[in-house]
Amino acid sequence: MNHTAFVELLNLACGALLVTAVLILWRRQLAAIIRWFTVQGLALTAIAAIIAVDGHDARLGAIAAGVFALRVIALPLLLRRALARAEADGGGRALRETSPLVNVTASLLAAAVLTLLAYAVSRPVVQLTPASPAAHAIPIGLAVALIGFFALVTRRRAMSQLASFLLMDNGITAVGLLTTAGTSLIMELGISLDVLFAAAVLQVLTSRVRDTFGHADLDELRELRD
Amino acid sequence: MNALGVTGGVLQAVIVTGGAPVLTGVMRQVRARLEGRAGQGIRQPWRDLRKLLRKEAITPEGTSELFRLAPLVLLATTFTAAVTVPFVTTASAAGPVADLFAVVALLAMGTATLALAALDTGTAFGGMGASREMTILALVEPTLLVSVFALSVRAGSTNLAAIVAATVHDPVRVISPASLLAAVALGVVTIAETGRIPVDNPATHLELTMVHEAMILEYAGPDLALIELASSMRLVVFLGMLSSLFLPWGIATALTPLALAGGVAAFAAKVTLLGAALAAGEVFMAKIRLFRVPELLAGSFLLALLAVASSYFLTGPNL
Numbered sequence: 001m002n003h004t005a006f007v008e009l010l011n012l013a014c015g016a017l018l019v020t021a022v023l024i025l026w027r028r029q030l031a032a033i034i035r036w037f038t039v040q041g042l043a044l045t046a047i048a049a050i051i052a053v054d055g056h057d058a059r060l061g062a063i064a065a066g067v068f069a070l071r072v073i074a075l076p077l078l079l080r081r082a083l084a085r086a087e088a089d090g091g092g093r094a095l096r097e098t099s100p101l102v103n104v105t106a107s108l109l110a111a112a113v114l115t116l117l118a119y120a121v122s123r124p125v126v127q128l129t130p131a132s133p134a135a136h137a138i139p140i141g142l143a144v145a146l147i148g149f150f151a152l153v154t155r156r157r158a159m160s161q162l163a164s165f166l167l168m169d170n171g172i173t174a175v176g177l178l179t180t181a182g183t184s185l186i187m188e189l190g191i192s193l194d195v196l197f198a199a200a201v202l203q204v205l206t207s208r209v210r211d212t213f214g215h216a217d218l219d220e221l222r223e224l225r226d
Numbered sequence: 227m228n229a230l231g232v233t234g235g236v237l238q239a240v241i242v243t244g245g246a247p248v249l250t251g252v253m254r255q256v257r258a259r260l261e262g263r264a265g266q267g268i269r270q271p272w273r274d275l276r277k278l279l280r281k282e283a284i285t286p287e288g289t290s291e292l293f294r295l296a297p298l299v300l301l302a303t304t305f306t307a308a309v310t311v312p313f314v315t316t317a318s319a320a321g322p323v324a325d326l327f328a329v330v331a332l333l334a335m336g337t338a339t340l341a342l343a344a345l346d347t348g349t350a351f352g353g354m355g356a357s358r359e360m361t362i363l364a365l366v367e368p369t370l371l372v373s374v375f376a377l378s379v380r381a382g383s384t385n386l387a388a389i390v391a392a393t394v395h396d397p398v399r400v401i402s403p404a405s406l407l408a409a410v411a412l413g414v415v416t417i418a419e420t421g422r423i424p425v426d427n428p429a430t431h432l433e434l435t436m437v438h439e440a441m442i443l444e445y446a447g448p449d450l451a452l453i454e455l456a457s458s459m460r461l462v463v464f465l466g467m468l469s470s471l472f473l474p475w476g477i478a479t480a481l482t483p484l485a486l487a488g489g490v491a492a493f494a495a496k497v498t499l500l501g502a503a504l505a506a507g508e509v510f511m512a513k514i515r516l517f518r519v520p521e522l523l524a525g526s527f528l529l530a531l532l533a534v535a536s537s538y539f540l541t542g543p544n545l
Binding site: 008012014015022103105112115133136137 | 524
């Protein structure tokens with residue numbers, strides 16, 4: 001793969017990563033959020049695969065396969081099953097994010113500010129290796145992480161908070177892939193921990209939501225109980 | 227200004243003016259067929275215009291000169307934009323006017339004049355339509371500027387002719403993230419500015435929802451014909467801008483009859499295809515609530531901003 005094609009493909013994959021993050025923030029339907037999350041997993045896989053092919057790195061190739069299995073197949077499947085269960089318990093109410101703390105227009109504008117913030121704060125990191133095209137894409141990974149965090153604190157439904165958490169995680173993984181393309185050991189460790197963490201959180205959250213709240217709104221979590 | 231630009235300008239003036247009502251007819255026909263109706267034929271908008279032009283010009287009592295001038299200003303600004311934006315050739319008929327800011331200002335001036343005229347009538351619907359149109363315009367103009375600005379970063383100029391020429395010479399540019407994001411943002415802007423579903427429904431006169439139709443409710447006869455013509459020309463200008471900036475294939479770069487014929491044919495084909503796709507998409511969509519329109523436009527503004535940001539973040543191979 002020649003250098004020009006590598007840079008173009010990497011940029012395209014990073015652009016797709018950012019756009020899917022924005023779309024996840026934009027949409028209210030949980031089914032649509034899960035669909036865009038799957039697409040984002042594909043974009044993340046593409047980033048890992050492109051860097052692997054460019055660097056002739058078999059380890060990174062294996063990481064790309066791991067990212068694909070986790071973020072395109074396993075996590076969306078778990079999310080969809082949790083959604084189906086919530087739907088069976090709570091009727092149609094669980095299907096959309098009805099009243100986020102910040103309305104959609106304001107959160108889209110906040111995402112714009114967060115993207116610029118990510119660009120501003122990651123400039124020193126980019127300056128470390130100005131020749132590497134992957135390093136230039138670090139602000140995008142950081143922006144996805146920030147957008148995910150913003151979505152996490154402004155959403156109310158358990159399901160969409162879960163999706164936001166995974167969005168933030170995707171951003172962190174993207175930053176990891178783009179910064180440490182040479183030393184794959186750290187990433188391998190990070191990704192395997194990721195799997196563990198995300199799966200555990202999913203299990204705990206979905207079962208708790210189903211058992212404790214079932215048909216209820218997350219707003220009831222405001223009161224402390226024994 | 228050169229010979230290529232002037233020839234292109236003359237050709238564009240003829241094609242856009244003559245073809246705009248036909249495009250409206252094609253879009254209505256596509257909708258009708260998809261909805262299972264026979265449709266009225268693609269020449270119906272021209273027949274409507276001819277009928278309206280033969281009627282007596284009447285204006286409501288108490289309206290000022292502004293009401294009579296607005297259709298002319300709207301048509302003149304749209305016509306100027308149609309002549310100067312490079313659709314058929316890579317050169318522009320009037321170079322300095324083909325600047326991004328000039329074109330956007332021209333198009334906004336037409337809309338703003340029409341909104342003033344709607345206020346001038348003093349009716350409830352006119353004021354309501356004007357207020358809604360201004361809300362949408364205020365959100366659309368920044369998006370329009372920012373999304374084309376994302377393209378001008380790489381071309382190094384805000385002149386539309388320079389941007390189109392740079393894209394023709396380097397077609398890989400079209401699939402860069404900045405260009406794709408800007409394309410989506412500009413697509414949403416096109417829908418909002420030309421009053422199509424899901425922002426406005428051009429086929430309805432329901433008082434709760436209409437925007438553009440509410441503003442022109444008091445017009446009749448030749449004035450209405452001018453506004454209808456200008457509205458369909460605006461649609462062609464916006465679709466043409468989309469096609470020139472993002473699908474610049476077939477645009478004439480040399481002053482030969484074959485290249486010019488190719489440019490004209492490519493322009494007509496691209497705009498017709500985009501229009502038909504827009505009409506087909508409208509069949510499957512419902513108009514969104516007026517209060518959710520800012521949400522859509524904020525989304526498109528964000529995409530445009532990301533387009534600019536990513537053209538700085540992600541350095542191309544040549545930079």
